[in-house]
Amino acid sequence: NAGVMQNPRHLVRRRGQEARLRCSPMKGHSHVYWYRQLPEEGLKFMVYLQKENIIDESGMPKERFSAEFPKEGPSILRIQQVVRGDSAAYFCASSSDRVEQYFGPGTRLTVT
Amino acid sequence: AQRVTQPEKLLSVFKGAPVELKCNYSYSGSPELFWYVQYSRQRLQLLLRHISRESIKGFTADLNKGETSFHLKKPFAQEEDSAMYYCALSAGGGNMLTFGGGTRLMVKP
Numbered sequence: 613n614a615g616v617m618q619n620p621r622h623l624v625r626r627r628g629q630e631a632r633l634r635c636s637p638m639k640g641h642s643h644v645y646w647y648r649q650l651p652e653e654g655l656k657f658m659v660y661l662q663k664e665n666i667i668d669e670s671g672m673p674k675e676r677f678s679a680e681f682p683k684e685g686p687s688i689l690r691i692q693q694v695v696r697g698d699s700a701a702y703f704c705a706s707s708s709d710r711v712e713q714y715f716g717p718g719t720r721l722t723v724t
Numbered sequence: 725a726q727r728v729t730q731p732e733k734l735l736s737v738f739k740g741a742p743v744e745l746k747c748n749y750s751y752s753g754s755p756e757l758f759w760y761v762q763y764s765r766q767r768l769q770l771l772l773r774h775i776s777r778e779s780i781k782g783f784t785a786d787l788n789k790g791e792t793s794f795h796l797k798k799p800f801a802q803e804e805d806s807a808m809y810y811c812a813l814s815a816g817g818g819n820m821l822t823f824g825g826g827t828r829l830m831v832k833p
Contacts, residue, residue: 615767645820654728654810655768657820668819703768705821711756711814713821715768 614638616706616716617686624722631691631698633719637706644687645713646679649701661687694723726751726815730824737801738832745796745827747785747811756814757787757794758821763807771796771809781805801831 617636625631637644642662647655660668661681672679676694681687691698701720705713727750737743749755759771772780774787774794785796794811811824 647821647823654730654823654825655821657822660819671820710819712770712773714770715760717767 616704616714618702618704618716618719620719621717622720622722624724625694626724627695628693631694631721631723633689633691633702633704633721634686635689635704635706635716636686637704638708638714641706641708641714643707643710644681645705645707646687646689647703647705649703649718651700655703658689691721694721696723699723726755726813726822728811728813728822728824730809730811730827732827733825734828734830736830736832739803740800743796743798743801743805743829743831745809745811745829747794747796747824749792749794749811749813751792751813751815753815757785758812758814759783759785759794759796760810760812760823761807762810768810801829803831803833805829806831 619634644661646658649655657671659672659679664683676692678690699722701718703718704716707713729748731746757774760768761771762768783798785794787794808826808828810826812821
């Protein structure tokens, strides 16, 4: 089992561009979580998805951010019209039982 | 709303010394508590969870509901224990984790 995969590992975007972050969960895991880590802070929950459904998006900013987990393919976190404050590390985790979460290596987004 | 606090950003000890990484939480229900560890250049990984009551790599943590704490302890620190440690809480239903700000443990030779 390859573990949770995230790509790209590093992403640089100019202000106003779109950022797409991908997460492939571990085999057999149907629960996906996204977290954001701002510099010098802990991880903060953004969204929890199951296949084709958003279960909890209470941590997502109301504008510019969206997430999906289609029937086929990876989960995608999309940030439209990025701003400097979006610069952070974005982590994906997956779970088979909604209790133990396995984390990916993260995507470090830098907005210039 | 739940909250997790790790009061120390950095903890530095000598090899062989006891270690205690503090974690306090606030939550009105019955939480599930976890410790995650991130070694240099590696991904975040689960170290232990309170319901399993295991000892992993010599670390233990006891949930104290009276003091709302879940401190991580090890009697004799090793250099390979140097890492970032995060305390996390799951507020039932097995959904999102609420993380503390993390403590960097440095074990000096």
